[in-house]
Amino acid sequence: MFLWKRQRPEPVTRKVTMTKQVADGIITYSQSWHPNEGILILKGKSKKQQIIIEGLVVPPFSTHGPYYSGFPTYDLPFDLSYVGTAHSHPGGSNKPSLEDLNNYYGVVSIIISYPYDYSTTGAYDRNGKAMDLEIVDSI
Numbered sequence: 001m002f003l004w005k006r007q008r009p010e011p012v013t014r015k016v017t018m019t020k021q022v023a024d025g026i027i028t029y030s031q032s033w034h035p036n037e038g039i040l041i042l043k044g045k046s047k048k049q050q051i052i053i054e055g056l057v058v059p060p061f062s063t064h065g066p067y068y069s070g071f072p073t074y075d076l077p078f079d080l081s082y083v084g085t086a087h088s089h090p091g092g093s094n095k096p097s098l099e100d101l102n103n104y105y106g107v108v109s110i111i112i113s114y115p116y117d118y119s120t121t122g123a124y125d126r127n128g129k130a131m132d133l134e135i136v137d138s139i
């Protein structure tokens with residue numbers, strides 16, 4: 001007997017697009033919290049193959065430390081335009097930590113590491129997989 005499984009289609013990796021204005025906002029915010037982590041909520045649209053980030057929200061009651069940052073999600077208004085979070089890594093790489101993945105919120109996680117510029121900005125999905133990130137002048 002021979003059994004075989006139908007091949008699963010490759011999961012579609014979504015592309016992340018954000019405006020320069022948003023990217024610069026994340027950079028400035030991260031610099032102002034350095035050497036602690038800064039965290040922001042991303043506002044935008046989530047489509048089938050693309051996530052568009054158009055705005056930033058400073059989360060209420062957020063906490064900041066050198067190795068952690070966070071905010072209570074139960075204090076957030078229910079808002080469908082919240083697509084994820086952005087936070088900074090004052091030291092090391094912009095790869096998500098285990099903690100980051102355990103506390104994943106939304107559909108995209110932007111992580112920016114020191115010295116905070118476009119080249120140290122990464123986008124990750126719920127599984128910690130890097131997503132294509134595009135920074136554009138306007139959408």
Ligand SMILES: [Zn+2]
Nearest residue numbers: 087096097100
């Ligand atoms: Zn982190």
